[in-house]
Structures are given as structure tokens and as C-alpha cells.
Amino acid sequence: MPELILALDVGTTSTRTLVGTADGHVLGSARCPIPSLFPAPGLVEQDAEGVWTLTRRVIALALAKSGHELADVAAIGVTTQRASIVLWDRATTHAVAPMVVWSDLRGLPRAASLAALGFQVWPQTPACKLEMALGDRDPRALAWGTLDSFIVAKLSGGAAHVTDVSNAWVSGYMDFDRFPAWHAGLMAAQNLPEGLFPKVVESWGAIGEADAGLGAKIPITAILADQQAGMFAHGWPGRGAWKATYGTSAVLMVSMGPEPTSPHPTLPVMALAAGEGEVLFCFEGMVITAGAFIDWLCQVGLFASPADLQAAAESVPTSGGAAMRPSLQGLGAPHGRFDLPALIGGLRPGVGRGELARAALEGLAWRIREIAGTASEAAIDLPESLPVDGGATANDLLMQLQADALQRPVRRHAVRDATAYGALVAAAMGARLIGRDDLGRLAHYDRTFEPRISADEAEAGYAAWAKAVLP
Incomplete structure (x- = not known):
């Protein structure tokens, strides 16, 4: 009997595949970078x-590394970057336009006009960009979805046009009074x-079947937005569970x-997941460019x-007084200022490459502290x-x-x-190979970082950084 799980994680900068057992033992993995265009x-x-081509490639590579074949796979889980727009031909599943990535800011003007009409949107949601992505194309012959929806359509040969609640929520098209309706x-x-x-479906369970896309009939038993999927990696995401990715x-x-409540209007409420008739919610705060900010410096x-x-x-x-604000695509929670670019300050004689590098890492750490303070x-x-x-958690200094x-201790x-x-x-849960009570024992950590400075030092450092770079 097939017993392995194939997990697809199609992110913003890379597509990854894990092949593993239902008890969380990873047998093989592969990744490939995804190039972006900045028109x-x-x-x-x-x-x-x-x-999609790159994703097919990493599936084959991960299976080869695991020493197994598609016939050994019992279920597929899909997670992707959130809020990106894909349009494809309903009959062929071929994409008809470039994918508009979630961090794209072309929706700024439309967000303002939709907000004026009373719709609850923010500039990065597909609701503010889908009209521009469509252009003058006839929508009746097309399908649209976030990237998860496109990947599942490809896997199923077009048979499944679905998304889950965690992806649908961040589209801007959810009717919060009639959730989970468009x-x-x-x-x-x-x-x-x-x-x-x-169609909006639950996050795990009988979602569809990979057929033409892989050449093998394998149940698709989970769809989750990437940040929400990360919560499951740390155990069952019940009330009070938290994590940073x-x-x-x-x-x-x-x-x-x-x-579905939030402590602060700039920490948006999200649908975390839905399954077995239950919907879980979360609130989140985002540093919009983190690893992307490091990549840009390079x-x-x-x-x-x-x-x-x-x-x-x-x-x-x-950092010798140098300070950085990692906001290439705007300053996220708790500010919600998509118009603010990144900032480097505190430059003076004696500040060199080392100080600038440290300031970059400190900027990321202070931003998470800022969001955590709002979440508290x-x-x-x-x-x-x-x-x-x-x-980026591989960077011990950042952690x-x-x-x-x-x-606070940080557990990696x-x-x-x-x-x-x-x-x-x-x-694995959607295929009923494990239950929610099993998730806690499947979360493994390799190191805990304890604070090495005093609370007074941390407060002074944060205050100096905030004074230098925050609006």
C-alpha cells in the first residue's frame, strides 16, 4: 500500500518538495529557485x-533522492505563496498572463477607490489587482486563482478549480459576513x-486527485497558504499557538x-485553516521584505x-549606530504604510561593511519585536x-x-x-494517516537561543533603532 506523503511548497523565491512518511520523517527533498521579473x-x-515546470522538476528530484516512485505516494499536500494572481485557460490550464506576485504594489490606487466604496481590502490583495491582470481578456473562458489553485489545477489536469479558506481569505474577495462565500x-x-x-474547500481532507498533471492517481489531501502551513509544522495551531517564519x-x-478578532487594526485577521467542520483564525504581522531585503543588499x-x-x-x-528599515515593498504591521521605502540611517565615519551587515539583521529583529509588542x-x-x-533561521546571529x-527564548x-x-x-492528517493529537510530537527543534542582553539593554536598543528609522 502507498504510504508516503508528497509535500509541495511553491514559494516566492523557490519551489520545494519534501517526500516523507506520515510520522514526519523526511526521506528526500529538493528545491529550485524561482526567478522574478520587475517590469x-x-x-x-x-x-x-x-x-509549474520547475515544480515538476523538484518533484522528480525529491522522489529520486528518497529512493521511491510516485506509486509509493499516498497523498499530496500543497502550500504556496499567498495572494499571487494566476489566470489560466479553463480548457487547457495554460496560464494566459504573467503571475502577479503578492508583493506587487500596482493595486495601491485601486485599493483606495475600493475602500471608498466600503470594501475591506488592502493594496496587496488580488481584489485590488485582478482587474488589471485580466485586461481586456474575456473572463468567461478563464479561471483565476491564487498559486495554490493553479498548482492543483495543473496536478488534476483541470478537473479541480479549488482553493482553501486560508488562501481565499487573503484574496480580498471573501464576504466576511457570509464566510466562506465569495x-x-x-x-x-x-x-x-x-x-x-x-470553489472554496476545507484545508485538509478529500480535495481532489492528481491525474494528468503527474501521470498517477494520487489524492490531494491538503491545501494551505504557506504561513498557515508553517503553523502546522509547530504542532496543532490551537488558541495561543504562535510562530515566526x-x-x-x-x-x-x-x-x-x-x-476572528484582532488586538490591533493593522494586524489583519486571517483564516488559519478549516477542516472537520471547524474553522481556526489567527492574526499576523508581516515584515514585507525580510530575506528579500538581505538578497537586495547582495x-x-x-x-x-x-x-x-x-x-x-x-x-x-x-552596528556602530547604523540602522536599517527593511521595507523595500512598504512598511507592514503595525504601520500599514505601503508607500514607505527602505531606509538606511546612522551613517558616519567608522561604519563599515560589518556594521551595515549587523544593522540589517538588527532591523529584522527589531521589526519582529515591534509586531510582537502589538500582538501582546x-x-x-x-x-x-x-x-x-x-x-533565514539558519543564520545563528539573526536568531x-x-x-x-x-x-524571550527562540526555538528553531x-x-x-x-x-x-x-x-x-x-x-497526512487529510489522508487520515495521523490525527491532530499527533502533531505536537512531530514538531522537532534543533536549538534554543536564550537572550544574552538585559531587558534594559534591549529597550534602549529598540528605542534607538525606532528613533532612527520609524516614521
């Missing part, structure tokens, strides 16, 4: 067909037919359980690579330590700076690709 300042696009009033205001939209962006997420020639930046930062004891207003008892995951900034997940790992365990 104008603030605009970000990707080739959706190219992303907002008929917004669709009418934009003259968009209901048939253009995917450090990838292209950095996101702090706190589960509210079944109650692309402009300040550092040869992220590893070079880390080495430079480790070579000095302080919630009437939720948070665990003492913060679980973390994502590629130490984060523990210092928060004045043993699987850096924890969003993929979360899709794996969710798919």
Missing part, C-alpha cells in the same frame, strides 16, 4: 508556466463572473482559535551573498518561547539578535522548510 518599480511578476457585491462592482472564481518576508502569526553589491553578510555581521560587536495586546496567553522556522530583542525548527513540512503533516 517597473513596485511591480513584481513571475512566469506561472515556468513555476463577496457577490465586490464581484459585481468589478463585473467579474462567479465562474471565474475557484523568516523567508522572503518575515511573519509573526498568533492563533485565536475559532474567534544584489546591489554591498555583500557577495547572504553568507558573506552574516560573516561580516559576526566580525563586529555592534491580545488577551491570549502566549507561550514563553517563540517557535521559528524558514531559511540570537531576535532572542535578545524579544527578551529542525526542518528549515517548515512550510513544506506543515503541508506534509496536514496532508
Whole structure:
């Protein structure tokens, strides 16, 4: 009997596949970078067909590394970057336009006009950009969805046009009064037919079947947005569970359980997941450019690579007064200022590469502290330590700076690709190979970083950074 899980994690900068067992043992993995195009300042696009081709490639590579074949796979879990727009031909599943990536800011003007009409949107949601992505194309022959929906359509040969609640929520098209229904009033205001939209399904369970896309009939048993999938990697995301993921962006997420409330208007409420008739909600705060900010510092020639930046930062004891605001695509929670670019301040004689590198890492750590401070207003008892995951957590100095900034222990997940790992365990749950009570024992950590500075030092450091770079 097939017993393995295939987890697909199609992110913003790379597509990854894990092959593992239902008890969380990873047998093989592979990843491949995804190139982005920047046709104008603030605009970000990707080739959706190219992303699918790369995803097929990493599936084959991960299976080969695991020593297994598709016939050994019992279930597939899918997680992807959130809020990106893909349009494809309903008959052929071929993408008809470039994918508009979630961080693209072309929706700023439309967000203002929709807000004036009373719709609850923010500029990065597909609701503010789908009309521009459609252009003059006839929507009746097309399907649209976030990237998860496109990947599932490809896997199923077009048989499934679906998305889950965690992805649907961040589209801007959810009717919060009739959740989980699409907002008929917004669709009418934009003259968009209901048939253009995917069906909203639960996050795990019998979702569809991979057939033509892989050449094998394998149940698709989980769909989750990537940040929400990361919550499952750390155990069952009941009320009070929290985590931070450090990838292209950095996101702090706190589960509210079944109650859709938020402690602060700039920490948006999200649907965390839905399954077995239960819907879980969370609130989150985002550092929009985190790993992307590090990559940019390398692309402009300040550092040869992220590893070079880390080495430079480790070579000095302080940032020497230099300070950075990592906001290339706007300043996220708790500010919600998408018009504010990144900022580097505190430059003076004596500030060199090492100090600049350290300032970059400190900027990320202080931003998470800022968001955590806003989250602490919630009437939720948070665990003492913060679980973390994502590629940037391999940077020990960043994790130490984060523990210092928060004045809390930081626990690093043993699987850096924890969003993929979360899709794996969710798919295993959707295939009824494990239950929710099993998730806690499947969360593994390889190191805990304890604060090394005093609370007074942390407070003074945060205050100096905030004075230098915050509006």
C-alpha cells in the first residue's frame, strides 16, 4: 500500500518538495529557485508556466533522492505563496498572463477607490489587482486563482478549480459576513463572473486527485497558504499557538482559535485553516521584505551573498549606530504604510561593511519585536518561547539578535522548510494517516537561543533603532 506523503511548497523565491512518511520523517527533498521579473518599480511578476515546470522538476528530484516512485505516494499536500494572481485557460490550464506576485504594489490606487466604496481590502490583495491582470481578456473562458489553485489545477489536469479558506481569505474577495462565500457585491462592482472564481474547500481532507498533471492517481489531501502551513509544522495551531517564519518576508502569526478578532487594526485577521467542520483564525504581522531585503543588499553589491553578510555581521560587536528599515515593498504591521521605502540611517565615519551587515539583521529583529509588542495586546496567553522556522533561521546571529530583542527564548525548527513540512503533516492528517493529537510530537527543534542582553539593554536598543528609522 502507498504510504508516503508528497509535500509541495511553491514559494516566492523557490519551489520545494519534501517526500516523507506520515510520522514526519523526511526521506528526500529538493528545491529550485524561482526567478522574478520587475517590469517597473513596485511591480513584481513571475512566469506561472515556468513555476509549474520547475515544480515538476523538484518533484522528480525529491522522489529520486528518497529512493521511491510516485506509486509509493499516498497523498499530496500543497502550500504556496499567498495572494499571487494566476489566470489560466479553463480548457487547457495554460496560464494566459504573467503571475502577479503578492508583493506587487500596482493595486495601491485601486485599493483606495475600493475602500471608498466600503470594501475591506488592502493594496496587496488580488481584489485590488485582478482587474488589471485580466485586461481586456474575456473572463468567461478563464479561471483565476491564487498559486495554490493553479498548482492543483495543473496536478488534476483541470478537473479541480479549488482553493482553501486560508488562501481565499487573503484574496480580498471573501464576504466576511457570509464566510466562506465569495463577496457577490465586490464581484459585481468589478463585473467579474462567479465562474471565474475557484470553489472554496476545507484545508485538509478529500480535495481532489492528481491525474494528468503527474501521470498517477494520487489524492490531494491538503491545501494551505504557506504561513498557515508553517503553523502546522509547530504542532496543532490551537488558541495561543504562535510562530515566526523568516523567508522572503518575515511573519509573526498568533492563533485565536475559532474567534476572528484582532488586538490591533493593522494586524489583519486571517483564516488559519478549516477542516472537520471547524474553522481556526489567527492574526499576523508581516515584515514585507525580510530575506528579500538581505538578497537586495547582495544584489546591489554591498555583500557577495547572504553568507558573506552574516560573516561580516559576526566580525563586529555592534552596528556602530547604523540602522536599517527593511521595507523595500512598504512598511507592514503595525504601520500599514505601503508607500514607505527602505531606509538606511546612522551613517558616519567608522561604519563599515560589518556594521551595515549587523544593522540589517538588527532591523529584522527589531521589526519582529515591534509586531510582537502589538500582538501582546491580545488577551491570549502566549507561550514563553517563540517557535521559528524558514531559511533565514539558519543564520545563528539573526536568531540570537531576535532572542535578545524579544527578551524571550527562540526555538528553531529542525526542518528549515517548515512550510513544506506543515503541508506534509496536514496532508497526512487529510489522508487520515495521523490525527491532530499527533502533531505536537512531530514538531522537532534543533536549538534554543536564550537572550544574552538585559531587558534594559534591549529597550534602549529598540528605542534607538525606532528613533532612527520609524516614521
